[in-house]
Amino acid sequence: MPRQARTRQLLDMAWALISEEGTDQLTLGRLAEAAGVTKPVAYDHFGTRNGLLAALYEDYDVRQTAIFDTAVDAAKATMHEKARVVAASYVDCVLTQGQEISAVVAALGGSPELQAVKRSYQHAFIEKCQRIFAPFAGTAGVSNAGMWAVLGAADTLSQAAADGDISRSQASDELMQTLLAVVKRSA
Numbered sequence: 001m002p003r004q005a006r007t008r009q010l011l012d013m014a015w016a017l018i019s020e021e022g023t024d025q026l027t028l029g030r031l032a033e034a035a036g037v038t039k040p041v042a043y044d045h046f047g048t049r050n051g052l053l054a055a056l057y058e059d060y061d062v063r064q065t066a067i068f069d070t071a072v073d074a075a076k077a078t079m080h081e082k083a084r085v086v087a088a089s090y091v092d093c094v095l096t097q098g099q100e101i102s103a104v105v106a107a108l109g110g111s112p113e114l115q116a117v118k119r120s121y122q123h124a125f126i127e128k129c130q131r132i133f134a135p136f137a138g139t140a141g142v143s144n145a146g147m148w149a150v151l152g153a154a155d156t157l158s159q160a161a162a163d164g165d166i167s168r169s170q171a172s173d174e175l176m177q178t179l180l181a182v183v184k185r186s187a
Contacts, residue, residue, distance in 0.1 A: 003045075006037075006041070006045065007045050007055075009035060010031060010035055010037075010041075010042060010045055010046075011055060011056060011059050013031060013034050013035040014026060014031055014052060014056055015056065015097075015100055016034075017030065017031065017034055018056075018100045018103050018104065019098070019099070019100050022103055023053070023103040023104060023106070023107045026049070026052070026053075027049055028042040028043055028046060028048070028049060028052060029042070031052065050111055050113055050114050053104055053107050053108055053114055054108070054113070054114055054117045056104050057104055057105070057108055057114075057117055057118060057121070058117070058121075060093075060097055060101050060104065061121045063093070064090075064093040067089060067092070067093055068086075068089045068090070068093065071085045071088070071089045072085055072086060072089065072132060077135075079133065079136040079180065079183060080180065082132055082133065082136075083133075083176045083179045083180045083183065084172075084176050086129065086132065086175075086176075086179060087154075087172045087173075087175035087176035087179060088172045088176075090154045090158060090175065091154075091157065091158045091161055091168055091171045091172045091175060092168070092172075093158075094158035094159070094161070094162055095158070095161060095162055095168060098162060099162060102159055102162060105118065105155075122151060125151060126144065126147040126148065126151060129142065129147055129150065129179075130142045130147060133179075133183045133186075136183050136187060137183055137186035137187055138186050138187050140186065141186065142182060142183055142186045143182075143186060146182035146183075146185065146186065147182065149178070149182060150175075150178055150179050150182055153174070153175055153178045154175055157170075157171040157174055157175050158171055158175075
């Protein structure tokens with residue numbers, strides 16, 4: 001099997017294992033066993049368990065970014081519509097992956113290397129949103145602090161929706177209002 005196809009197979013199997021058993025049970029040995037490959041194959045693709053977790057986070061982020069970018073590009077060029085689409089896309093991406101991404105994010109916080117991977121994607125999201133909302137903000141643009149607030153709200157509201165504490169629409173609506181408030185304050 002070509003390397004790229006094998007990596008995809010291993011990532012898909014890792015997501016399935018997380019769904020069934022959680023991240024605590026996810027090891028490269030367990031992944032190899034479930035995927036029907038030898039341990040050296042799994043180690044060759046990811047190096048370490050942390051490498052696997054980082055690859056899972058990246059896999060999620062690549063898919064989330066593609067969905068997010070497509071939706072934002074298709075949205076009308078108004079502040080309200082861009083905020084609605086950003087909020088809905090963020091929540092939907094988390095809900096699509098379900099509890100599995102929450103488990104990976106929790107595991108990512110466990111080491112400095114994995115925290116660095118997560119932070120790089122957080123910074124990319126903040127910069128993207130600052131570009132999206134620049135036309136609606138003042139000359140200084142949307143503040144970093146405001147975007148960190150939005151990101152915190154996005155993560156918390158999405159998790160609450162994934163946990164069933166609030167609905168998808170409640171999470172999206174609250175996130176949209178938070179985003180609008182931050183952008184309006186910058187104007």
